[in-house]
Amino acid sequence: MKIYEEIKPKKKPIKKIYVAAMLWFVGRAIQAAAKTDKNVKEEFKNLRDDFAFSLGVVPNGPVMIVGKTKEGKVKYQGWSKKGQKLTLEMNIKNIEAAMLVFTFQESTSVAFARNRFFVTGDLPDALAVVRILDLVEVYLLPKIITKLAVKRYPKWSELNPIKKYVNRIIIYVRTILGV
């Protein structure tokens, strides 16, 4: 009887590390933006008090978690779902789909349209998270890249360039220092 070797899928460590790094940075950037930008603050204010969401790749990660503390502050809560009470899970179906999103080959909305994501939780909350991610991307990335990720880049009347660059510096510093 011929014995067939078990084919194990490759683990794609480089891609996993890249996505993990992006998620870590974006998670901490959301925490920073919630202290810096009034629109991000407003979005979180309208979410329930125990709001916590995860954004990550199924089945085994990487993942990032952001949520509201009891005091109402927005905090990056790490990369493990264990012991977390999540009200929203935004799951990317596989690492290849995650790479398309995090290398900006597909915008968030196109990724949704192409079934790269599935969501557990309230849909209005998911839409709020998409708006927050769009705002954070405007701060983190140069315009030429952000335009690939969002549907509409804010006009000058919506976000003046001086405010954008000042907030960008503050958010980067806060993200790196974790404050």
Add this chain to the structure above:
Amino acid sequence: MNIPAYYEFCNRVKTFSGHKALDQLPQILQNLKAKKPLIITDKGVSAAGLITIVNKALGTKVKAGAIYDDVPPDSDLKVVNKVAEVYKNKGCDAIVAVGGGSVLDTAKGVNILVSENADDLMRFTGAGAVKRKLKPLIAIPTTSGTGSEVTLVAVIADHENSLKMVFTSIFLLPDAAILDSRMTKTLPPFLTALTAMDAMSHAVESYICIGKNPLSDAHALSAIELISQNLLNVVKKPKDLEGRLALANASILAGAAFSNSMVGMVHNLGHATGAICHVPHGSCMSIFLPYGLEYNLHKSEKAIGELYFALAGAEAYNDTPVKERPFKTIEFLRNLNEELHTATDGRHSRFLGEIFDRDNNPMVPQSKLKDIAVNAMGDGAKIYNPEELSLEDNLMVLQHAFDGTPLNLKKIKKG
């Protein structure tokens, strides 16, 4: 034709279409190994004598286990629980849903409960929570229509807690859909217009939004052509059975299209208007449809132009310069609304400000536009819209839809 980098398309529903397609019902049930179906319907369908036709079609070989005919216009959790009890108590083994969107959604909800032997529907909300095959479900639509006979979605309201539960799963797809012209023959002209424009909005939005794919496009274009060629005739001559069958086919084609490519701002604003002001869904769709095309014109110009072929025919399409085609599409749909308004003696509304309830009160007061705009921000359909929609954008479109004036294209913020 642009092939997206990735898409998914699923339509497992076997469709039976014909002037006496219901005669196939006993065979369909036999193939599904069902002997005692529960018929779910509403009072309107019952009163129109349509259940008598269904019962006659069942013949002597199959007898309905029970008939539940009290489904409300808005599918309700309490009703779903009640109907599931009837199914269990009568020992039924299949469901035959005869009605519009509410009946079909109720039937899908009942199917979840009886198949999973559960009593808490909340456990199955969201996408993919229903993970296995359910009991046999046959859909017999009596409107043309929501397309629910081929969608994998059910929306059921928990009125007590003011919640709308959304269930999405391929296992919610009915096993069979029967399109029999007798089922829509008695649909009044203004309801024929409303439901057909709902189907039109499904087809149009699925063609221009970002989830479009070749399979949904093919379904959408056929649906648009059938509606365009038959709707006015059927509204003026309700007994036109060929026309009725054509509209039923258009509805199922449009349902298959949007179920697999989703919809955009027309449904986004329409859902919000329905939620805040309780305006019938079809009214919202027909009013917002031209605005959805105007708003997305700079992003979907080519696709909107291509729709003119399905709407107006080859000759008109060829005679129109390429750059003018998108504008002709929008003009066609506005004219269609006007003609339907005339043909239904004013019951088909052309703008939000002219929708009145039975007591002649305006259903959409100016003061509610802000609430509608805010509500629309939480609706999932906006993800699939080609252009971004902010609260200010919603308000701008709503104001124009209220007044019945076209959008000022220069004031649309372009992404």
